[in-house]
Structure formats: C-alpha cells, structure tokens
Amino acid sequence: MKTVTFKNKHVDVAANIHFPPGFDPAQKYPAIVSAHPVGSCKEQTSGSVYGKAFAEAGFVVLAFDAAFQAGSGGEPRQLEDATWRVEDFRCAADYLVTLDYVDEDRIGVFGMCAGGGYTWAAAMTERRFKAVATVTGVNLGRLLRQGDMSPDAAVRTLEAISAQRTVEARGGEQRLDSSLPPSVEKAKELGMVPPLHIDVAEATEYYKTPRGAHPNGTNLWSFSSMAPTVWFDAYHLADKLLTQPLLLVVGNKPGEFGAYRDAFEVFDKAASQDKEVLVIPGVSHYDLYDKPEAVGPALDALIPFFNKHL
Template sequence: MKQSVTFKNRMLTLAGELFLPDDFEASKTYPAIVVAHPEGAVKEQVPATYAEKLAPHGFVVLTFDGAYMGESEGEPHFTTDPFQRVEDIRAAVDYLTTLDYVDNGKISGLGICAGGAYMIDAAKTEKRFKAVSAVVPVNMGAGMRESQPNKESLVATLTAAAKQRTAEVNGAEVQLMETVAADDEAAMQFPEHSLFREARSYYRGVKENSRSTGQIVFSGFDKLLRYDAYDMMSEMWSHPLLVFTGSLADTRPFAEQAIQLAGDLAEDLVVVEGATHVDLYYKDQFVDPVVEQIADFFSKHLSE
C-alpha cells in the first residue's frame, strides 16, 4: 500500500510517498526507513524500487523528492545543494515522528548513490537513526573535485559559476548542466560498466520520468565543489553501517572509504559480484538479495 504525503523542510514543502506493510493497521506501531534518492533522480525511480521491496518486511518506508527536485518546492528547480539535501533527510525524520503508527525509536536510514553519501552525512549528527545503510554511495563533492585536473581548473569553474549567479540575479536565464549523456553515442564514450555510461539507459529508458531531467543548475556548483559528505565522519560516527557496492562499480572507492571511516561500527562492505553501479538501481537479481540483507540488518538493530 502506498500513499502520497507532503511535509515541511523549513519554508519548503517536500513531496513524498509512504509505503506501508501489507498487513498495515493504523492502531499498531511499525519501524520506519527514510530513503534518499540519487542526485538528479526522483522518488519514483530507485527509491520506489527499494521501498516496494522493503515494506513487506514490516517497515513503513518514506521516499521523497529532495528540495528543488521532482514534485517538491524550491526554485530554481534542479538546484543541487548538498547541505539542503542533508536537511531534507532530517525533515523526513521529523515527519515520521509525527505519525502515530511509527515507532520513533525504530527509524533507520537508507540512501542510494549520492543519496547514500547524503544519508551518511546526515547520520553523522542525526542521532534518531538506529542504523544506516548505503547502496553504491557517491560522495558528490569529492567526485566533482576529482574531475577537475588541477587547482586552476577548479578555480575557473567556481569563477564561471559565480559569474553565472550574478547574471541570473540580474535577469538572465538559469543555466542548466547535463548530467546524463545526451545520446547513446555520447554515453558510449565513457568506459564500460561506468556510472555515466549506464546512467543513460536507466534515466532515459528503464525508469524515465518527466521530472527527472538529468540537469543541475550550474550556478550552484559553488556549494557542490566545496562539499564533502565524509568530512569529520570518523569523529562523529555512532551508527551501525552496512554498505553495498558492485564488483564492477566504478564508484566502489566511495563505499570502501565510508566503511573505513565508520571504524568498529562498520557492519560490512558487501561487494555484489557481477554488478555495476547502475545494476544495483533496479535489476532484481542484484537488488533482491541486497534488500533482504538491509531488512535483516535494520531488524537486528531495532532492539538496541
């Protein structure tokens, strides 16, 4: 059973969906999971796939569009603000605590791709979570900085973003940058199994959605390029952490780093044999066993 919901993050209204257990009764209380989506995605894509599979395990699962994305408020739309994404996760936990049928002491967090790193960042200081899991996490800020060949290039990008911000506040149109290859030929220029090569087939085929355009606001690069989801993680981490990656995922180093920084609280790094990054978005042969392990992991830590 699924129902559409809205909740507030300060002045913005976020759009979400609640997935309820098959035997749901409003008079009972249930453990809950907040699910954070990949960058540029919407709740109907990867989050829905995982939520639909987790709810039958007895969880109330909340998916939502981050601010500036999908059906949520925020202008200009498609703005990537990592700090806002983290606050969106906190607001999602706030919302769950207002539901009589959610056990406030049994809320866990799950994030996929960039949402995995945002979830980890939120959990550094969000101590209402019982446990946290991330599937193919991507530390967006670090990844964007690594794409810059040198300091001069990084500064040039920041300077261009600053100039574009000035232009937009003075009436220019918002400049959008593509994050998904424009066509199949462009996608094939990336290495085999890479996220950017396979993203096009997912976002422009398997789970295409009119509200997921594959674009982000260029003038917001100032926030993205200075962001690090794992900053101070070793000093602040206090949750059990379970991370998944694929043996063929080019984003695997981000998963390995998260586990390393979690120290003794790292439950496991599960490497799914034969899976790429995007395979773990939707392919049942890979997602189903991952969901079973996530459900078992969260259930195990509910009583602690």
C-alpha cells in the same frame, strides 16, 4: 502507498509513504527514510524498488524528493545544494515522529548514489537515525572537486559557478546542466561507453530509456547552485560522529563516479562499531538500481540489517 508532503523550512517536500502488508495504523512500526540518487526522484529506484521492498518486509518507508526538485516545491528549480539536501533528511525524521504508527526509536535511513553520500552526512547529526545503509553511495562533493582530474579542477569549477551567479544576478538565464547525454545513441557517439565510461553509459541507459525513465527524474541541476556541494564532504567528521550501525553495498565493477572507492573510504573513517562493506560480484553501479541479479543480493543483506538494528 500514500502521497504526502512535509516542510523543509518554507519548502514543501513531496514524499510517498510505502506501507507494510496488512498495515494497521493502531500498531507501531519501524520506519526507513529512503533518499534518491542525484537527478532522480522518489518514483525511481529509491521508492519503486528499494522502498517497496522494505515496505513488503514490514517497514514503513518514506521515500522523498529533494527540495527544489522533482515533485517537491521550491525556487529556483533543480537546486543541488548539499546543505538543503542534508536538511531534507532531518525534516523527514521530524515528519515521521508525528505519525502515531511510527516507532520513533526505530527509524533507519537509506540512500543511493549521491543520496547515499547525503545519507552518511545526515546520519552524523540526526541521531534519530538508528541504522544507516547505502547502495552504491557516492560523495558528490568529492566527485565534483575531482572534475577532469586536473590539479585545479575544483577551483576552476567554483570560478565558473561564480561567473554564472553574476549572469543570473543581472537577470540572465538560469543555466541547467545535465550529468548525462540525452540518449543512448548520443552517449555512444560521444564515446561514453564501457569500460572507461561505464557509469555514464549505464546511467544513460537507465534514465533515458523506458527501463527507468520518469518525467521527474530529469538529471538536471542548477549550475549556479553547486558551490556548497563542491565544498561538501560526505565523510567529514565520520571518525567522530558516524557511530550508528552501517552497511555499505557496492558492486565489484568500479565506475568513474567512484562509489566503490567511496564505500571503502567511509568504512575506514566511520566510528561505527558495527560496520560492513558488501561487494556484490559481477555487478556495476546501475545494475544495483533495478536488475534482479544485483538488487536481490543487496536486499538479502539490507533487510536483515534493518531487522536487526530497528
């Protein structure tokens, strides 16, 4: 593995390149760009689990941290702006085509959770991506607009964001929100337990315990930066522009983040002629992050998919 940076405009984006066994820089390899979940980092599931597995299967893998987050540069910190997030993917492709050992005609893209939603959006306009796969992908814009399920949830969220921008424009403190309770114990105290809150409960168990915790996986976002993401729709124009081969992997235990419904929605909308939803029985959203009984079947589909199309 090698640590590198590439540019998204003026921001240095941190990434790890995972190499295949017996890597020879004089050869040409297919490559995969791997994107992390919201609030995560390249050292967690997108790199250490899936990125590593793809590399072991013969691909050069570029697992990157979103600009303004984790090991990447950019101020203000913890920006969660869908426009920047999607541009990260295009810049990752720019970087890969400068590497002599990458076959520019065999680049695929992979994303998890909200990184999966950004993957769908990026693939629509980045035609260097020849195959698209996601695991438990989520349309974060849809999730944020949904809010507490009330009819005016999205508007109230945008009004609160606007008010916070005013605070910060006048020199007030940046507001950093977390999508999760600070501990498993606190989640239970708040009643964030399965089955109603399966995603929050299991996300807390992944991110807030030694199972998956990493200093860069903060699960924090700048609240004032969220307006473009509330507006964002990972499905927009999929019926016209998402034409690449598409594989969508989800578990059959739906959670409140909505990955199960999003997989079928993007499947229905996508213009891809070669497309599939793989539903893994007995598996939840966060099982797919690192549990062998979930990751194994996912990789059994993902690796042949990328081998076929790259």
